[in-house]
Amino acid sequence: MRIGLLLAESRGGIGQHVASLVPRYVDxxxxxxxCAPRGTAAHFDFGAASVVEQAIGLRGCDVIHAHGYKAGMSALxxxxxxxxxxxxxxxAVLMSGPRGLLMRLGxxxxxxxxxxxxGASxxxxxxxxxxxxxxxxxxxxxAPAVPEVRTPSAETREALGIGDAPLVIAVGRLAPQKDYPTLLSVAAEVQRTNPDVVFAVAGYGPLxxxxxxxxxxxxxxxxxxxxxxxVADLMGAADxxxxxxxxEARALVVQEAMQVGLPVVATAVGGIPELVGDSALLAFPGDVAGLADSVRRVLAEPTVASALRTEGLQLAAGWPDEDAVAKNLLDIYAGLVATGA
Structure with missing residues (x-):
């Protein structure tokens, strides 16, 4: 088959996903x-694929796979x-106002x-x-490749200057979707009972x-x-x-945390509950008290932390890898081409 992959501007997970498909399709x-904007094409390695900037360059492909609503609109x-x-x-579309309405119509x-x-979830x-x-x-x-922890936990903690203090890690762009104001409130609440606790956030963004x-x-x-x-070293050193x-759909950072055996506390949104099952402690979005209580529980109860580590590792071992995902998509394409969809 001649396969066309179409994506809009991306610097994160969508671009990484498409880049992982290309060599497997070629092999x-x-x-x-x-088909990708110039900046996206420069950011990712699309290997042996031909790269074009306009959707018209995908004409003649046996199947088109667009990633995201904007890419879908371009194809249509x-x-x-x-x-x-x-x-x-x-x-998901989380934006409100006229722009959010326009995106929902799209x-x-x-x-x-x-x-x-x-759907990713x-x-x-x-x-x-x-x-x-x-x-x-x-x-x-x-699921991402299992992160490699390169630095011993003690060395990472020493570099952060925190010694044996409880460490809570968060990873992600500092943007509204991640609701970091709630994280700050959780930190204030946990500090009341755990005065030496440290919350560390890896990421940068407009907030x-x-x-x-x-x-x-x-x-x-x-x-x-x-x-x-x-990030893997930070996760390896965290509690x-x-x-x-x-x-979130199937948050890659949650998957990475579970793959290194780090207990997860998260909001029960989008695809998170189906991703983690019983292997994480969940609370409603914006529930400062519930999230703080879950963090305290992991820090205070070694048996809970140990169970979450074990269950998380077992669950993560069964997630589909890039090879399995690529094979499944190729089977889907073949079915569509065969039926003349």
Whole structure:
């Protein structure tokens, strides 16, 4: 097959996912054409794929796989030539106001225009169906490779200057979706009973200054570490991983934490509950007291922490890897081509 992969601007998980598919498709004997903005194409290694900037460059492909709503809209503009069309929904629309309304209208158009909609989490699949998708099914993005912890825990803690203090780690862009204001409130609450606790956040984004201002004003035990290349080491040195997001599909950082045996406390949003099962402690989004109590429980009860580590590692061992995901998608493409969808 000649496979067209279409994506919009990306510097994160969507681009990484597409880049992981290309060599596996090529190794299976297929020709791959990637359509991506110039900046995205420069950021990722698409290997042996041909790379184009405009969707018209995908004409002649046997199947088109767009990643995200914007990419799906681009494909639909040339619908008569770009089909069968598969669109993967990786994210929910959380924005309000006119722009949010416009994006939701775009979701509806893409849902009804695609031959097949794939959702990274079950809530996205149900949403696509409610918006009129012809076919919709779950197709999780591959679990990341098991992170390699390179630095001993004691050395990482020494570099942070925290010694034996309890360490709670969070990882992600400092953006509204992650709800870091709730994380700061959780830190303040946990500090009441655990005065030596340290919360560390690896990541950078538009909320950096406002978060730091609140940390300084309230004297919170939170450190904004900025963009880090040693996330696995930080996780290996931590006692708890905390996710406070308003929404996630199958958060890669949660998967990485569980793969290194780090107990997870998270909000029960999007695809998180189906991802972690009973292997993490969950609370409602914005529930400061519930999240704080869960963090305290992991820190205070070694048997709970040990059970979460063990269950998390066992669950993570069964997640589909990049090879399995690529094979599943190739089977999907072959079925669409065979039926002339």
């Amino acid at each position: 299976a004997g297929h020709e791959v054409v990637v 503009r040339d619908r008569s030539h770009l089909r069968p069309l598969v669109v993967t929904w990786h994210n 979701q509806r158009v893409v849902a009804r225009g695609a031959d097949l909609t794939l 079950s809530d996205l699949v149900e949403l696509a169906r409610s918006l009129g998708a012809r076919q919709a099914r779950l197709a999780p993005v591959a 950096q200054d406002s978060l730091q201002a609140r940390i300084d004003t309230e004297g919170l035990p939170v450190r904004l570490l900025g963009q880090r290349g040693d 708890v991983f905390l996710l406070t997001s308003h929404w």
